[in-house]
Amino acid sequence: MSEPIARPGAPTNAEVAAQLREMAQLLESQHANPFRVAAYIRGADTIESLSEPVAGIFEARGPEGLDALPAIGEGLAAAIAEILITGSWSQLERLRGSIDAAAVFEQVPGVGSELAHAIHDTLHVDTLEALELACKDGRLEQVPGVGERRAQAICDSVSAILDRRRGARRRARPVPASEEPPVRLLLDVDRDYREKAAAGKLPKIAPKRFNPSGEAWxxxxHANREGWHFTVMYSNTARAHDLHKTHDWVVIYFYDDEHAERQHTVVTETRGSLEGLRVVRGREADCLREARR
Known part of the structure; x- marks a missing residue:
């Protein structure tokens, strides 16, 4: 039997709208693009104005029903679907500093706590969307204890979960690198982030993981360049702390105008032809071509 598309006791319209408004408030306080802030406010207004439960629309028509609402595009529809299915929203929790990637991955059948932490710490990903990409490009098999067959089973399960959120139009194919920001732009955003962070010019959040003092460190x-929206922060994984890379490994989340999220990690390469250079994990070949220009 398939899982229900929205969890029992799914959030009310007011609760969904409150999360969208909180996202807008956090983005505004962190100096994000005002148009992005306004998009979440308009989405919240739409949900609050509905004469029927948004969970009912989702149950009846899936993500396409949400996408058809005024001011709700594909990205916001996917976010609302995530809230209705799980009761939480990973993007919002990240900006709060409260995201627990292991709990996100434990939604996947066959992924327990130990493997969930290994996935997060090895691949530097914290969303199911990023895990799906890691499945498709083979990186999941780099995680200790994950062979080819197990990786395929996890990939199938992750895609099934995300298909319920995204709807038919977005489940047809993975996004190719040609539809991501170019490597030169990712590296430029990485450089800008590290320079501003070193100069103390960026707002800070207090992550819950590995931060017993509760310090906002x-x-x-947030940046908007060449039609892309970026959210950037240092990696806060166990592996980054163990290897003292918390001020080297940079995680870049990027969004198109539909607010659909993807991510890459940028690191200083320690071996091979790119040793000493900043490299976008998963796009090494593009980085090598960029370095040779």
Whole structure:
């Protein structure tokens, strides 16, 4: 039997709208693009104005029903679907500093706590969307204990979960690198972030993981360039702390105008032809071509 498309006791319209408004408030306080802030406010207004439960629309028509609402595009529809299915929203929790990537991955059948932490710490990903990409490009098999067959089973399960959120139009194919920001732009955003973080010019959040004092130490940057929206921060994984890379490994989340999120991690390469250079994990070949120009 398939899982229900929205969890029992799914959030009310007011609760969904409140999360969208909180996102807008956090983005505004962290100096994000005003148009992005306004998009979430308009989405909240739409949900609050509905004469029927948004969970009912989702149950009846799926993500396409949400996408058809005024001011709700594909990205916001996917976010609302995530809230209705899980009761939480990973993008919002990240800006709060409260995201628990292991809990996100434990939604996947066959992924327990130990493997969930290994996935997060090895691949530097914290969303199911990023995990799906890691499945498709083979990076998941780099995680200790994950062979080819297990990786395929996890990939199938992740895609099934995300298909319920995204609807038919967005489940047809993975996004190719040609539809991501070019490497030169990712590296430029990485450089800008590290320079501003070092100069103390960025707002900081207090992550809950590996932060017993509750200190607001993690710089966060929002930028809008060449039609892409970026949210950038240092990696806060166990592996980054163990290897003392919390001020080297930079996680870049990027969004198109539909607010659909993807991510890459930029690191200083320690071996091979790119040793000493900044490299976008998963786009090494593009980085090598960029370095040779």
């Amino acid at each position: 993690l710089p966060i940057m």
